[in-house]
Amino acid sequence: MSAHAPSRRAAAPGGSLTTGQRRLVRDALRRAPDDRLAAAFGQIAGYSFAVAAVTGIALLPFFRPSMAAVVYHGSYAEFDGVSMSQAFRSVLAISFDVKGGLLLRQVHHWSADVFVAAVCLRLLRTFFRARFVGRARRDWLIWVTLLPLGMLVAYTGTILPDDGLSGGSLSVITGVLLSVPLIGTHLVSWIFGGAPPGHDIIGRDYWVHIVVLPAAAGALLLLSSRSSLHGLAPRWPAPRQPHRVRPAPLLLFTCGALVLLGTIAQIDPVWLIGPSQPGSISSGAAPDWYMGFLDGALRIMPAWEVPVAGHPLSLSVLIPGLVVPALFFTGLALYPVADRWLVGERPPHGLLPPASAGPANRVAAGAAGVTFYGLLWAASANDQLAYHLHLDLYTVTWSFRVLVLAGPALAFLIARVVCHALAGRRRDEELHGRETGRIVMNSRGGYTEIREPVRRAAPPSAAPAARTTGPERRPAS
Ligand code: HEM
Numbered sequence: 460m461s462a463h464a465p466s467r468r469a470a471a472p473g474g475s476l477t478t479g480q481r482r483l484v485r486d487a488l489r490r491a492p493d494d495r496l497a498a499a500f501g502q503i504a505g506y507s508f509a510v511a512a513v514t515g516i517a518l519l520p521f522f523r524p525s526m527a528a529v530v531y532h533g534s535y536a537e538f539d540g541v542s543m544s545q546a547f548r549s550v551l552a553i554s555f556d557v558k559g560g561l562l563l564r565q566v567h568h569w570s571a572d573v574f575v576a577a578v579c580l581r582l583l584r585t586f587f588r589a590r591f592v593g594r595a596r597r598d599w600l601i602w603v604t605l606l607p608l609g610m611l612v613a614y615t616g617t618i619l620p621d622d623g624l625s626g627g628s629l630s631v632i633t634g635v636l637l638s639v640p641l642i643g644t645h646l647v648s649w650i651f652g653g654a655p656p657g658h659d660i661i662g663r664d665y666w667v668h669i670v671v672l673p674a675a676a677g678a679l680l681l682l683s684s685r686s687s688l689h690g691l692a693p694r695w696p697a698p699r700q701p702h703r704v705r706p707a708p709l710l711l712f713t714c715g716a717l718v719l720l721g722t723i724a725q726i727d728p729v730w731l732i733g734p735s736q737p738g739s740i741s742s743g744a745a746p747d748w749y750m751g752f753l754d755g756a757l758r759i760m761p762a763w764e765v766p767v768a769g770h771p772l773s774l775s776v777l778i779p780g781l782v783v784p785a786l787f788f789t790g791l792a793l794y795p796v797a798d799r800w801l802v803g804e805r806p807p808h809g810l811l812p813p814a815s816a817g818p819a820n821r822v823a824a825g826a827a828g829v830t831f832y833g834l835l836w837a838a839s840a841n842d843q844l845a846y847h848l849h850l851d852l853y854t855v856t857w858s859f860r861v862l863v864l865a866g867p868a869l870a871f872l873i874a875r876v877v878c879h880a881l882a883g884r885r886r887d888e889e890l891h892g893r894e895t896g897r898i899v900m901n902s903r904g905g906y907t908e909i910r911e912p913v914r915r916a917a918p919p920s921a922a923p924a925a926r927t928t929g930p931e932r933r934p935a936s
Pocket of ligand 1: 514519522567572609614673726
């Protein structure tokens with residue numbers, strides 16, 4: 460179906476819209492430019508963020524953002540007499556001594572993981588529905604920004620406990636920052652307050668984590684469309700009639716799921732990892748799921764280093780640590796611009812994006828992006844895959860190098876072929892009806908298959924009448 464078909468059908472003879480049709484278009488434009496599933500993912504993201512903020516505030520009185528060394532003599536006997544930072548000791552105390560502390564920590568951590576997952580799902584849904592045109596462009600940009608921002612809020616949170624994984628993350632950040640040409644060393648000493656890890660980073664990270672980033676993410680969530688966050692965003696003007704406030708079902712679902720996860724699914728057991736020790740990292744260490752694709756990129760990048768004006772330029776870290784995420788997120792943000800060129804058709808002026816505007820290329824581009832992300836993500840488990848499948852680590856790493864380059868192109872081609880085949884079948888059904896498999900003999904002794912009329916839901920911007928085709932008999936092939 461052409462992108463222009465719906466608008467043509469909505470127009471009255473002579474090209475102008477009738478009053479009813481004009482109202483239809485106006486209502487469609489007034490509606491939030493997304494669909495119910497995208498709105499549901501948006502709400503889940505908003506509610507998980509709210510749970511993270513509430514549990515985070517509840518953790519504040521017990522957490523000490525200090526790297527000052529102390530000797531542990533607490534209820535976790537395994538670490539008796541071990542030197543650690545105040546931050547790590549306070550997290551052990553939250554986990555073992557504060558009533559409900561471990562549950563709070565786990566719910567806080569799970570809400571971070573669910574938040575980023577919900578943002579990803581919303582973006583995926585919006586992408587494949589092409590809800591990023593016109594008024595929806597602003598919303599798309601907000602949610603694209605929320606993805607790295609959410610990852611950053613959560614990442615700065617995982618650094619706070621000052622455990623072995625936190626130390627590992629700090630080492631990775633140090634390496635990535637050092638790879639920035641010219642200003643890398645200055646950046647590191649500015650962020651860490653001297654040579655890393657130093658004594659300030661947890662205290663600095665604390666304020667970034669509890670104030671700066673949540674404020675930015677919260678502001679973006681509130682800015683986002685009312686439809687996806689109508690439980691959180693303020694509504695102006697305020698309703699005059701007092702009405703009963705009923706908790707939104709998704710709010711209950713999200714809170715219930717997070718509390719359940721926090722209760723039964725262990726996450727970040729810092730006591731099994733131990734305090735951070737500069738220069739050491741535990742084996743089998745894995746980041747939270749949302750950092751997986753960056754970790755994978757770092758793992759499979761060849762150790763390339765080129766000398767530039769007498770200085771080494773470490774491409775092995777610069778490319779996966781900064782260039783890949785920068786290209787990925789910029790590509791996502793700018794995709795709506797590329798979409799016009801890729802899809803080749805523009806939605807009718809002033810209307811919401813049509814249901815289908817030659818979407819095969821868009822679906823193929825989405826499949827390529829998902830494959831790229833998924834393969835990098837899987838590559839972050841290269842050591843685990845090699846270990847469990849009894850393979851050579853370098854074979855696994857090399858396979859991922861090839862797959863990450865070839866996989867997206869292959870996914871693009873396959874998705875395009877499948878989309879065209881589906882569109883062809885759909886066109887055939889609309890023209891001739893759906894195949895029933897019932898073959899009958901006609902009066903001349905030939906065979907024909909009985910076709911059933913097809914009823915399809917009208918696209919959002921189309922005229923209300925559903926498209927129906929009459930029954931038809933075609934010679935059976
Ligand atoms: C007002 C907002 C927030 C406050 C006051 C806050 C506070 C805290 C505190 C005190 C910790 C250290 C306690 C600990 O590690 O056990 C922490 C850790 C953490 N925070 Fe937050 N946080 C806030 C928002 C968020 C948000 C929005 C996210 C993610 C979307 C997040 C993700 C995390 C994570 C993943 C950890 C590590 C938890 C762990 O130890 O396993 N926080 N946060």
